[in-house]
Amino acid sequence: MSIRVTLAIIAMAVLAITNPSHAGTLTSDTLAAGSQSGSRDRQYQVYVPDNLTTPAPMVMALHGCSQTQANVMNEWGLQAAADQYGFILVTPFITSYDGLRNQNCWGFWFDQHRHEGAGEPQDLVRIGQAIESQYSVDADRRYITGLSSGGAMAEVAAITHNEYWAAAASASGLPYGEDAGSVSLSGQCPGSATFHSVSRVASDIEQELNDSYPIPMMVLQSENDCTVVQPAGRNIRDAHLRVFGDSSHDTPITARQSESDCSPAYQNDYQCVHTVYGNGDGRSVVETVFFDGPINTANSTDTNHGHFWVGGVNGSEGPWAVRAGPSYPDIIWDFFNRHSRTGSVSNGQPTITVLGDNPLDLTLDQSFSDPGATATDPEDGNLSVNADCSSVDTSQAGDYTCQYTATDSDSNTVARTRTVRVTDPSAPTASCATEIASPSAHVTAGRAEKGGSFNLRALSLTDRQDIGASYDTWSSVTLHEGEPGTWYAAEPEACRTGGGNNGGGQPCEERYGSNLQHQNANRAYYQMGYFTVGGDDALGAISGGYNWVYEAAPGEYRVGQCP
Template sequence: MNTQFQLLMRDATRLTQAGRLNEATEAIQRALEGMAAAAGMPSHTVDGEAFEVNELPSGLLGTAQPAVRPDASARQTSCFSDERFVHGGMALQYKLYQPAGRSGEALPLVVMLHGCTQNPDDFAAGTGMNALADELGFVVLYPAQSQAANPQGCWNWFEHSHQKRGSGEPAALAALTLSVIKAYGIDARRVYVAGLSAGGAMADIVANAYPDIFAAAGVHSGLPCGAAGSVAEAFAAMSGGSPDASPLKGVMKKRRGAAQPEVRAVPTIVFHGDRDHTVHPRNGEQVIAAALGRVAGQPERRRTHTQQGMSEKGRHYTRIVHDDHDGAALAEHWVVHGAGHAWSGGQAAGSYTDAGGPDATREMLRFFLAQALAPGA
């Protein structure tokens, strides 16, 4: 990231905090234009194309049957491959990690959405997700945002065309996920999505736009879906949280005269540092509030448990667990004290990591693997 870009974005943040949104928008546009010019790319994001991914293929949530792929039965080593996916005119590069010694099993899938300026390799290295995939036995999908779609490689969570079912990046990511489920014999009942920062914001959008695909979501240092509808609003939300953030509505569309189905609430785990100066910690609280707001039934029948703890390396945290009267997890909020905008418990090999905090990767997988979609969900 060049110095001029950093200075302009710092000005934009200062102007946003002062309520001077028009000037902040101009500063952001100058920063993006400079970045795009340096890379020889257009200085705008690509609007999402409207294409539908509304129904799972019939029987996909039944008993998963492993797909037969070349040399799959003989593979005894892990595989981290580069792939490309095209859907509705939108192309996505991605990497796929398959753990060693698991051929023939219908494994869970974790979709990992990187943050701005990151890429799949960087994100994999920082989170240590592939090593945990070897240990616990799951496949990891790392979609890559292109600089053509966003000069900083950010998922466009702040644009209306990328915030709903059947449109833009959420639809492309859902279609990619379904393609991987089918091609690799994934257990479709156990598919999860997680992300950091802009990737965390998009993970919240995708999971709640497609609750029939994703059994649970993880949002690290991210924002709630609906937090912003423009770049200026995005900076305002990042600076202090959005007063208008609310649960995504209408994700299950009424069509062909069918009755509107009840929207499934997606269990969500949140990690956020309370010294995060890039995305205000209030956003983590709002992700949790929105997740609980989607839960049907009476709020008084839910339970909340709060635990104070300390990581092995001395970082204090507060863990707040929300469950129902049967003990089923609804949401879990980890506030990492003294931590900034970084993946908690991450590794120095990747960017935006904090090795001192509790292990967000392992805690997210614990939370994920306790969730599964019901057959026919």
């Protein structure tokens, strides 16, 4: 049956918003501070898809430093995943915090915030319990994930409250019990950090656990991350195997069950490898998603340290977020869906997979052939899909949609959409101009508009990103022009790929990785030592040696970073 959205006021009036781009309801609320040490008032948002089958899974997602719950909700592609897969999405905000830390960081390294019944992990459970008091949540399917400090806190939550959560996923996070020295704050690439030994991490986990449930963990990390550097992800993997693996499956070699390319991925999988480690009983102890990701991101506020969430086709180029790469929302949900606490299989709604590109780009008068979609259901197996692409008209430039629907034997119907973009090659191209001004000046010049509560925020004109307070006359914000009259907070893709009138040319791409990783990515070859492809620069004879390389010309790689 459909879930009823009954909103209980916990500490402040709830602001209910119907999101125009998603078929569901978004609400905001605040949980009052609890009695435990380190507890604070916590703001959070909840997204509930329409026609949700109950009891429903719950996924809690934690922002990283310098982010908020709105970044997670709007830019990580998780709302679309909630629509597709049928789960309640919860995004808490750190709101306020103690101790010396960067803006909005979860306090994974503070002792009072990494034990059961204390601080932030207990507040997260309390938020989960508040959600369960309002909505019909499946107690067998409570999940938590996060990025950076949020990924580290997801790991803390998994250890301190493994009696509550069913599984966890840490994206660019850190092992349990680590301190602030485990984060590279040098501002350099490659980064450098110090880590506790795997045996110490395993011992810290064992001392904290008070429930025998072997909570499954997924670890997602770019090998080129210069903020949370390897071996952070490998240490999470190895410590969990020592603690939760049986005597025959407690190392990466003995516990490895399978290895495959990461799927799905948007535009580029960056040589991503998905490895499953388990005890041979059909469930995973740990799964890793390691890939050779880019260093630079499109968002001008980022540090260009290869540290980000990959939102996939439904994500955006927000702060510390990219679209291209292994699609975190889909990969993480697949992992969660295979790991309920009891191993039961959900009899929820069908799942539709849109085949081919989405969005699908065509030029004017180009023939259109719908790549189609497939649908499956836990009870019914494969289902027929009804596709409606009747609105697509390639004789006129514009954005069109294909609608796909599928219905199971319980009359649960789900829908997915493909965007078909028809462009006119002779139309004006992106100017790629930039303007630096205060948020207030951008509003006055028509490059931004007022929005948010009481019009107190300035939103970039075209991509509607929050660039600051609408009354702010003192800050400096860069906006980018795409086609004349369109303005973006993130540099438009046409400008990043040389499609604008800015002189063209592909931006320099640089990669930091081992010699073997460079060889596997066709940036290097081996001949009595490793050398760059095209440039023939020597990298050394050791496969595990690390080097920077950059593409000096198409197919020509040189040692070093972009000039």
